[in-house]
Amino acid sequence: MLDLAADNLLSPIVLSFVLGLFAALARSDLSVPEAVAKGISLYLLFAIGFKGGAGVAAHGLDPRLAATILAGLVLSFALPFAAFGLLRVLSGMSRIDAAAVAGHYGSISIVTFVAATTLLANAGLTAEGYMVAVAAAMEAPAILSALWLLSRGDGNTKMDSDLWREILLNGSIVLLLGAFVIGMATGQDGLDSIAAFIVSPFQGVLCIFLLDMGLIAGRGLRSAGVLDRGAVAFGLVMPLVGALAGLGAGMLLGLSTGGVMLMMTLSASASYIAVPAAMRVAVPEANPSIYLTLSLAVTFPFNLTLGLPLYLAVARIMTGG
Amino acid sequence: MLDLAADNLLSPIVLSFVLGLFAALARSDLSVPEAVAKGISLYLLFAIGFKGGAGVAAHGLDPRLAATILAGLVLSFALPFAAFGLLRVLSGMSRIDAAAVAGHYGSISIVTFVAATTLLANAGLTAEGYMVAVAAAMEAPAILSALWLLSRGDGNTKMDSDLWREILLNGSIVLLLGAFVIGMATGQDGLDSIAAFIVSPFQGVLCIFLLDMGLIAGRGLRSAGVLDRGAVAFGLVMPLVGALAGLGAGMLLGLSTGGVMLMMTLSASASYIAVPAAMRVAVPEANPSIYLTLSLAVTFPFNLTLGLPLYLAVARIMTGG
Amino acid sequence: MLDLAADNLLSPIVLSFVLGLFAALARSDLSVPEAVAKGISLYLLFAIGFKGGAGVAAHGLDPRLAATILAGLVLSFALPFAAFGLLRVLSGMSRIDAAAVAGHYGSISIVTFVAATTLLANAGLTAEGYMVAVAAAMEAPAILSALWLLSRGDGNTKMDSDLWREILLNGSIVLLLGAFVIGMATGQDGLDSIAAFIVSPFQGVLCIFLLDMGLIAGRGLRSAGVLDRGAVAFGLVMPLVGALAGLGAGMLLGLSTGGVMLMMTLSASASYIAVPAAMRVAVPEANPSIYLTLSLAVTFPFNLTLGLPLYLAVARIMTGG
Amino acid sequence: MQTHKAKRVEIIIERVMERRLTEAMTRADVTGWSVLPMLGGSGRSGEWSREGQISRGTGLVQVVCIIRPEKLDPLLDQVFSVVERQIGVVSVCDCEILRAERF
Amino acid sequence: MQTHKAKRVEIIIERVMERRLTEAMTRADVTGWSVLPMLGGSGRSGEWSREGQISRGTGLVQVVCIIRPEKLDPLLDQVFSVVERQIGVVSVCDCEILRAERF
Amino acid sequence: MQTHKAKRVEIIIERVMERRLTEAMTRADVTGWSVLPMLGGSGRSGEWSREGQISRGTGLVQVVCIIRPEKLDPLLDQVFSVVERQIGVVSVCDCEILRAERF
Ligand SMILES: Nc1ncnc2c1ncn2[C@@H]1O[C@H](COP(=O)(O)O)[C@@H](O)[C@H]1O
Ligand SMILES: Nc1ncnc2c1ncn2[C@@H]1O[C@H](COP(=O)(O)O)[C@@H](O)[C@H]1O
Ligand SMILES: Nc1ncnc2c1ncn2[C@@H]1O[C@H](COP(=O)(O)O)[C@@H](O)[C@H]1O
Ligand code: NA
Ligand code: NA
Ligand code: NA
Secondary structure: OHHHHHHHHOOHHHHHHHHHHHHHHOOOOOOOOHHHHHHHHHHHHHHHHHHHHHHHHHHOOOOHHHHHHHHHHHHHHHHHHHHHHHHHHHOOOOHHHHHHHHHHHHOOOHHHHHHHHHHHHHOOOOOOOOHHHHHHHHHOHHHHHHHHHHHOOOOOOOOOHHHHHHHHOOHHHHHHHHHHHHHHHHHHHHHHHHHHHHOOOHHHHHHHHHHHHHHHHHHHHHOHHHOOHHHHHHHHHHHHHHHHHHHHHHHHHOOOHHHHHHHHHHHHOOOOOHHHHHHHHHOOOOOHHHHHHHHHHHHHHHHHHHHHHHHHHHHHHHHOO | OHHHHHHHHOOHHHHHHHHHHHHHHOOOOOOOOHHHHHHHHHHHHHHHHHHHHHHHHHHOOOOHHHHHHHHHHHHHHHHHHHHHHHHHHHOOOOHHHHHHHHHHHHOOOHHHHHHHHHHHHHOOOOOOOOHHHHHHHOOOHHHHHHHHHHHOOOOOOOOOHHHHHHHHOOHHHHHHHHHHHHHHHHHHHHHHHHHHHHOOOHHHHHHHHHHHHHHHHHHHHHOHHHOOHHHHHHHHHHHHHHHHHHHHHHHHHOOOHHHHHHHHHHHHOOOOOHHHHHHHHHOOOOOHHHHHHHHHHHHHHHHHHHHHHHHHHHHHHHHOO | OHHHHHHHHOOHHHHHHHHHHHHHHOOOOOOOOHHHHHHHHHHHHHHHHHHHHHHHHHHOOOOHHHHHHHHHHHHHHHHHHHHHHHHHHHOOOOHHHHHHHHHHHHOOOHHHHHHHHHHHHHOOOOOOOOHHHHHHHHHOHHHHHHHHHHHOOOOOOOOOHHHHHHHHOOHHHHHHHHHHHHHHHHHHHHHHHHHHHHOOOHHHHHHHHHHHHHHHHHHHHHOHHHOOHHHHHHHHHHHHHHHHHHHHHHHHHOOOHHHHHHHHHHHHOOOOOHHHHHHHHHOOOOOHHHHHHHHHHHHHHHHHHHHHHHHHHHHHHHHOO | OOOEEEEEEEEEEEHHHHHHHHHHHHHOOOOOEEEEEOOEEEEOOEEEEOOOOOOOOOOEEEEEEEEOHHHHHHHHHHHHHHHOOOOEEEEEEEEEEOOHHHO | OOOEEEEEEEEEEEHHHHHHHHHHHHHOOOOOEEEEEOOEEEEOOEEEEOOOOOOOOOOEEEEEEEEOHHHHHHHHHHHHHHHOOOOEEEEEEEEEEOOHHHO | OOOEEEEEEEEEEEHHHHHHHHHHHHHOOOOOEEEEEOOEEEEOOEEEEOOOOOOOOOOEEEEEEEEOHHHHHHHHHHHHHHHOOOOEEEEEEEEEEOOHHHO
16 A cells, blocks of 8 residues: 555656646746647547547446446535535635535546556556546536535526536537547457557656646645635545545445546546536636635645555455455 | 448547537537647648658659659649539539639648548558659649639639749648658658657547547538538539549559559548638638538548548459459 | 768758758748647657656666766856857857857757757667756856856846746756656656657657757748858857867766767757747847847757767767767 | 728637627627637736646637727627626727728 | 827738738838737638638738837728738727837 | 726737736736737847747737726836836727726
8 A cells, every 4th residue: 555655656647747736836937838738638538538438349338337327427416515515614615615616526537537547557457448438427417516506505606508518518528428439439449550649658648747737736736825724624535535435336336446446536536627617607706716726736636646546555455356 | 342431430530530520510619729730730741741752762763653743733733624614513602612612622631641541551552652742742733723713704813923932832732742752861761760650659640630620520511501502512523523533543654552542532632721721812702611611521521431432442443452 | 970970961850850941941831830849849858858867767876977967067157158259259249149149058959969869879879867967957057157248248137036046947947857857766667657658759759849940940040141150150160169178078077978979969059948038038138039040040950960970970989989 | 091980899708708708799789709819817816827728617818899889888788798797807999990891 | 107109000810811911011111010819700701710720721810010100001001902802800099109219 | 888998008028028027017006917929020129920939038928908097107117117128019098998896
């Protein structure tokens, strides 16, 4: 376990994140152009989706797929309520801000998911390919819960049909699921034909992406003054709560060690792409600095450095893997 | 033949295009940053040019090279006249628009060419390396024919010496030919030294590019109202006319099966990079929605999905390859 | 030696530069998007830094490291004085412009360094991994010397503490050193995990970058009218002076053949990233066309084509390597 | 050269609201506008920068819209209905245009 | 702070015409201008967006040019000769500038 | 729709000076501004373009700042202290704004 944590902390991926963090905190002008960051995120989504789909094609459709996706949907719906309760206890932030934050923690962070698969691979483990589809399924439901929590408050949320389409068809969901389907349709042959693009250089590309995430998180930390202590505590405790819920679901479903670990990771991670966009439209009164800083500058680094190896160790013990 | 078409339709490349198409039609916000799309297109041009040049270096200069380039020039000059005639019969669009469209169909689409080489490679075939030079040669002459067709109309085209330089030295011609020359000069050694960049990841990069092409084509289709039925019919028939002309030329020249197929592909494809830019300068009255939609949203998808396997099957039958 | 120069001139890297140069001089619209150029430069810095660090990890800490870095610092401080003297003799440019130019020649060009490592690799040689740290160390000191030369003139330079931070923590230094440390910390395992990203495609990526450098240099040459003959002569002679100083330092330190060659290259090359930015802030009166044109359009091409093989040949003779 | 009086309306707004804004403009019968990118800025809700961003929720754009003076009031009403609860800045200045028949 | 009256001319034009426009401006003896990128827009010729574009034929830029008032007429004449047949928008507004000696 | 008089200050300045400029603006008690990218331009110091640039020393941005009229003079003083020795252009125009309470 400690070995695992140390190994993880000394991986090029985590160290690249730390480098970005350091550069931002030291106010270096190091920066990744927006277009490059977006390009890399397209690459990661395409690669991870495709590999998941090819994995499903290789092992055949698993009867657990539907149940696992269902479990993911339920978790994404339910976790914001836990997060909201926890926040109301721990932090003095407003009801609106708390609801907005809660929505982020029901949804998922795809880079955390990617880092988890990398950790699994390094540990010689694999997971069910369809976990990618579960990730996609968990992106949006939490937004609904957040809006429901809000409407019980000042009832001022704006939810139009456009917003629905934007949430359900947001670029990252479409690309992730689309690539998953392509991977499933083209199978091992498809994977072989583009493996030199989506498999071999993957970890290296991820380093550059995490460098950028470190830069963003570091810039976020500079405005961490918006968070009270309770909020920071929440950002460290909530992933554990989420992971526990994910663990329960994974065990109930009888997933593999890798599958359980990914389920924990998804539940433990917080969104910073799809949910913020929806919140800006539906709840402009909520302060974006609060939810972005918590998600990107507190929970993401925690998961990346300590959370992931912990989840893996726990998943191993619980599944005997 | 049917197998080939099915295989092609289920390739990651075509499916990526379809994914982009679907995302745009469903109004997802999935998008590729302009800088990334341009970067990928530089990559593709450099890679395809270099590989062509290295191919020529490997097989020695072929006496057919000059004749084939000449044939390409003639086709590029001549095809717009066929296209113009066909358009005047099939569609009710204005003379100016028809001439502008005609210019696009004499020129070529380099991504279609790239997709064709990929199809060839998957079928275990190769082609004459200098076909890349033929592609470059066919980019510009069609513009002249279009302008000639226009000047017979309202005589209002603006053709200055600047435009000449822009057409003949446009970025994609220069990069394609330049990389071709570099590939020829450095040969197999040069290719080996950068193969891990321009050969192995090529198909994967192409997927992302075709995703973007699908997005653009899908957005184009949403404005497909500018096309009358005849115009759409033209966009499907003209590639066949072009392919037939290319077939004739390829057979006369005695090219290999792959070479004949590429000659058909070049003739069948329509420009959407060099020619639109020239038309905007010289014939601003022509409606860009018409020529871009036809080229990108009708003819390109047709060639990519059905045209290419058809051309390959025909080339095989005709050359006995 | 002549073989080496010819080989170098016919490498894909140099030819890509020449292609860019030609395209810009012919006023083609070929261009690399700014975001892509920046993305590639991040990639090169990360890759070169990481590989250097992994090299140090592999061979263990060398007692010469500290001495070599010290030598680099001294060279970077001292070379601007030589450059300034030479400029005052050769060219009629103003004192201010001469001091600004001098600052560029004490600092280094990381792409020239990268091209040199490629040349070494092709010649079957390696160098001390820590030369990357020496490169980073040599970026900034020359700026101080330039400002000192200036303050002796009109005494109007603006040197605030912000500028200090900007110079010492500029993005390229931070990334180069950061990646170096990551490479050292993760060693061969780290390198293996991302080699498919930072090692195999490296030369190919470098080609695209040099294409862009050629385009920028070519555009610079079009404004070469700002340079008098003496300035051009300086741009060709100063690299030789620098290389000689680097040779002396490298021999004294007892570096390997590769290390001596890199020390010569660093001393011979001129900055076009960090120093121009500092000069714009501190000495806005100095004409950027002069120092950018000299550095990018005269000295860089000279080093790339003739300088590097010359330095390698000399380093071989002197070290018997 | 003959010019005509017009109004230049410049609206700084979050990217996620762009489509809603242009749809509102269309409702005010305004069908010509341009969207310009922004690199960053600062306001009551703090500083932001577009560098390295991957979140779709951050970032602003500037929508520029040149209209005949008589269309200003209906346009501002529609614009206000969209920006009301959002962050953003709306400014209007007088200008002269060529080719007024196009507006 | 001492300011001087000037005109700010903003021209939205297709990227392919940029060089022709700036050359025409030079003919009107105007040698200072700036080019700003645009993300998209809408007008009589429909909507366009720069996202994912690879065609060199699409996309617009905004050329901004600050001049002394007396240079306005010759400038507009030259500008008009270029934009005449093209799509695009030309607007002029009054402004004040620092450091008038630079213009 | 109720609007209020304001000033729109547009400053074209080298990217390396951006932070120094916004810090000076803060000293003039101006805390709202936006930064727009530029593609290229031309002036007394020649032409430049952002294409393919890797140098951090080249390139300009446009900083836009909308303020109440009474803040103009202190702002221009601060701005001038920064742009004094640098290349760059400062222009001011009158405008009307919505939601004046925000400024
Ligand atoms: N006075 C201003 N002048 C120019 N841009 C502004 C101004 N105030 C705000 N902005 C822009 O609008 C964004 C949101 O402003 P705010 O709603 O005040 O947080 C800022 O980040 C700036 O980009
Ligand atoms: N009224 C307007 N205000 C601002 N930009 C406009 C306006 N009309 C047109 N444009 C811009 O100019 C481009 C071409 O306009 P048009 O010639 O009307 O098709 C549009 O795509 C917009 O980017
Ligand atoms: N009259 C002007 N109108 C608009 N932009 C200008 C003007 N003069 C200069 N600029 C911009 O400011 C930059 C520096 O100008 P200068 O200090 O004259 O070299 C130019 O490259 C342009 O981008
Ligand atoms: Na979660
Ligand atoms: Na054709
Ligand atoms: Na040097």
